[in-house]
Amino acid sequence: MQESIQYKIFKVFNVSILLLIIFLTLYPFLNVVAQSFSSEAAISSGEVNLFPKGFNIDTYKTVVADSMFWINYKNTVVYTVVGTAISMVMTTMFAYALSKRRLVGRKALTVFAVFTMFFNGGLIPNYVLINSLGMGNTMWAIVIPGAISIYNMLIMKSFFENMPEELEEAAAIDGLSQYGILLKIVLPLSKAVMATMILFYAVAHWNSWFPAFLYLDQKEMFPVTIYLRNMIAGATGTAAAGATSADNLTQLAANIKSVTMVLTILPILTIYPFVQKHFVNGVMLGSIK
Amino acid sequence: MEAEVVTPQPKSEVVEVKKSKIAIIGRKIRKDWQLYTLLVLPIIYLLIFKYGPMIGNVIAFRKFVPGGSIYGEQWVGLHYFNMFINDPTFWNVFKNTLTLGALGLVFTFPMPIIFALLLNEIRSEKFKKFVQTASYLPHFLSIVIVAGMILQLTAVNGSINALVKFFTGDTISFMQQAEWFRTVYITSEIWQGMGWGAILYLAALTTIDQSLYEAAKIDGANRWKQTLHITIPGILPTIVTLLILNIGSFMAVGFEKVLLLYNPLTYETSDVISTYLYRVGLESNNFSYATAIGLFESIIGLVLVLSANTISRKLTDRSLW
Numbered sequence A: 001m002q003e004s005i006q007y008k009i010f011k012v013f014n015v016s017i018l019l020l021i022i023f024l025t026l027y028p029f030l031n032v033v034a035q036s037f038s039s040e041a042a043i044s045s046g047e048v049n050l051f052p053k054g055f056n057i058d059t060y061k062t063v064v065a066d067s068m069f070w071i072n073y074k075n076t077v078v079y080t081v082v083g084t085a086i087s088m089v090m091t092t093m094f095a096y097a098l099s100k101r102r103l104v105g106r107k108a109l110t111v112f113a114v115f116t117m118f119f120n121g122g123l124i125p126n127y128v129l130i131n132s133l134g135m136g137n138t139m140w141a142i143v144i145p146g147a148i149s150i151y152n153m154l155i156m157k158s159f160f161e162n163m164p165e166e167l168e169e170a171a172a173i174d175g176l177s178q179y180g181i182l183l184k185i186v187l188p189l190s191k192a193v194m195a196t197m198i199l200f201y202a203v204a205h206w207n208s209w210f211p212a213f214l215y216l217d218q219k220e221m222f223p224v225t226i227y228l229r230n231m232i233a234g235a236t237g238t239a240a241a242g243a244t245s246a247d248n249l250t251q252l253a254a255n256i257k258s259v260t261m262v263l264t265i266l267p268i269l270t271i272y273p274f275v276q277k278h279f280v281n282g283v284m285l286g287s288i289k
Numbered sequence B: 001m002e003a004e005v006v007t008p009q010p011k012s013e014v015v016e017v018k019k020s021k022i023a024i025i026g027r028k029i030r031k032d033w034q035l036y037t038l039l040v041l042p043i044i045y046l047l048i049f050k051y052g053p054m055i056g057n058v059i060a061f062r063k064f065v066p067g068g069s070i071y072g073e074q075w076v077g078l079h080y081f082n083m084f085i086n087d088p089t090f091w092n093v094f095k096n097t098l099t100l101g102a103l104g105l106v107f108t109f110p111m112p113i114i115f116a117l118l119l120n121e122i123r124s125e126k127f128k129k130f131v132q133t134a135s136y137l138p139h140f141l142s143i144v145i146v147a148g149m150i151l152q153l154t155a156v157n158g159s160i161n162a163l164v165k166f167f168t169g170d171t172i173s174f175m176q177q178a179e180w181f182r183t184v185y186i187t188s189e190i191w192q193g194m195g196w197g198a199i200l201y202l203a204a205l206t207t208i209d210q211s212l213y214e215a216a217k218i219d220g221a222n223r224w225k226q227t228l229h230i231t232i233p234g235i236l237p238t239i240v241t242l243l244i245l246n247i248g249s250f251m252a253v254g255f256e257k258v259l260l261l262y263n264p265l266t267y268e269t270s271d272v273i274s275t276y277l278y279r280v281g282l283e284s285n286n287f288s289y290a291t292a293i294g295l296f297e298s299i300i301g302l303v304l305v306l307s308a309n310t311i312s313r314k315l316t317d318r319s320l321w
Helices: A005-036 A040-044 A058-065 A067-098 A106-118 A123-132 A150-161 A165-173 A178-207 A210-215 A224-235 A248-288 B002-006 B011-031 B033-060 B079-085 B088-108 B110-120 B125-140 B143-154 B159-168 B178-206 B210-218 B223-248 B255-261 B264-270 B273-283 B287-316
Strands: none
Touching: A005 A248, A005 B110, A005 B125, A005 B143, A005 B178, A058 A067, A058 A248, A067 A106, A067 A150, A067 A178, A067 A224, A067 A248, A067 B033, A106 A150, A106 B033, A106 B287, A123 A210, A123 B033, A123 B273, A123 B287, A150 A178, A150 A248, A165 A178, A178 A248, A178 B033, A178 B143, A210 A224, A224 A248, A224 B143, A224 B255, A248 B125, A248 B143, A248 B178, B011 B033, B033 B287, B079 B287, B088 B110, B088 B178, B088 B223, B088 B264, B088 B273, B110 B125, B110 B178, B110 B223, B125 B178, B143 B159, B143 B178, B143 B255, B178 B223, B178 B255, B178 B264, B210 B223, B223 B287, B255 B273, B273 B287
C-alpha cells in the first residue's frame, strides 16, 4: 500500500498531537504528586511543575498522623460499601423483574422509572424531604436517596433481556422458584455486567461529596471528600500569605492539599488499570438500549 | 387456547369475554407474584425519593415555613415566579447558564469526535490502547479533586502562571477574575470528558465496513477524502444521538463544579441558576423562592429533552425512545 507524502507528514503530526494530549491529560496528576513531595518555599515561589523541589515527606507524615483524616477515610469506605450493596440489591431486583417481557404492567413501570431521568424534584424539595424523614445527619441521607440509578438499571435490564429463555424454563421444570432462578441461574451468568455495575456505583459513592456537604454536620461523619473540600475552601488565598518561615506549620499549609489529594486518588489509581475495561463495557452496554 | 373458548360466544356475552380477559391477567399476575415482590422496594423507593420531591415542588406556589409542613402553609399563587421574573440577578444567572451550555456544545462536544478520528489513524494497537486508557483517567476523579487541581494549576504560583510569566512577565489571578471563569470552566470540561466521550465514537468507527475504504482507494481517494466521505458518515448516527442528549441536558451545567470553583469576585460570569437557587434556598432560607427557580429550570430541561428528541425523530428517524 502506498502512502502519499502528505499522509506521512500527517501521521507524524498526529502522533505528536496525541502525545501532547496525553501529556496535558496527565500533567495535573504529575503536578499534584510533585507538589505533595515539595517544600513549602518552592511551591509558593512557583517552582514546582513536573518534579518535586526541596523533596520531603513531612506533610505525608503529618496527614497520616491526623486521626480525623483516617476517620473520614473510613467513612468513605463504609459509605461506599453500604451504598453499593444497597444499590446493587435494589437495581438487580428492579431490572430483573422489568426484564420479563410477559410481566403485566412492564411498560408502565418502565416509563414510571425512566421519567425520573428527565424530570427531578430539584434541590430544595429533596432537601426538605430528607430532613423531614429524619435522615439528616445519618448515613442514610448519603446512601439511600441515590440508591437506584435508572441508567444502570436499564443497562442491567437489557442484559437480562438477552439471556436465553430456555435456561429459565429448564430451571422452572427443575422446581426452582423465581427467586431461585435469579440467584442460582441468572446471577452466576451475569458476572461481567454485575462487576461493571458494582464499579459504576462504587466509584460514584467514593467520589460523592455534595449529599454529605448538604446533610451532615458532624466532622466525625464526613467522608474524605468533605475533608478535602473544606481544606480547599478554607485554604484558598491564605496558604501563600502565611508562608514566612520554613516552620512545620507553613509547610503544612502549602502542600497539605496535594498530599490529601494524592491519598484520596490513590485507591482509584491503583485499581484503575485492572478495571477500566469494565467501565468501557458498561458504556457500550448502555448505548445499545 | 383461550380463543377457541371465546369465538363461539354470541355478542350478548361480551361481558363474559371481558371477565375472562381479566381472569387471564389475574392468573398471569398470580403466577408471577414472586416477580412482583421484587418490584415492591424499588417502587416504594421511586415514589418516596423521586416522585416525593416532584410533589414537594408545590411549595413553589405555597408559603413554606421551615419546621412546618413540607408542603407549605398557604397558597400564594405565582408570587415567587413574579419575584424571580423581576429579579435582575436571576436574569444574569440565566444568561450565564445559557452561555456555559452553549460554549459546552460548541467547544466541549466536538472534542471527543476529533480525538476519536485522530486515534483512528493510529495503526499501532499498543499506542492506541495506551493513549485511550490514559485519556479516560480524569473521568474517574471526584469533582472535589478536579476542583483542587484546577485551583492549584491556576494559582498565582501554579504551573499555568509559570507559562504566562515566561511569555508576558506578569501573572494572572484566574479564579479571581470574572472574565476568566468561562475559559477555565470549559477547558476543564474538555480535560475531564474528552477521552471518555470518545468511547462510543471509537466503537462506531470499528463497525464501518472496511471494504468501503478499499473501494475508495481504487477510485483514487486519499485518506482525507476517505475520512470525509466514509468515516464521518459512518459515525454520524452516533454523533446525532449524542448531540440530542447534549442539547437535552443543555441547562444542566456542572452545579457541583461551579459551586466548588466560584466566589463572589466571579459571580458576574460564574453564578448559574443551580448555584443561585442553592444560595437563595439553603444560605438565605428562602425555600419557596428557590423551589420556584428550580421548578422553572426543571421544566425548561424537560421541554428541551422532549423537543430535541422530537426534532431528531422527524429529521433523522433517530430518537432516544
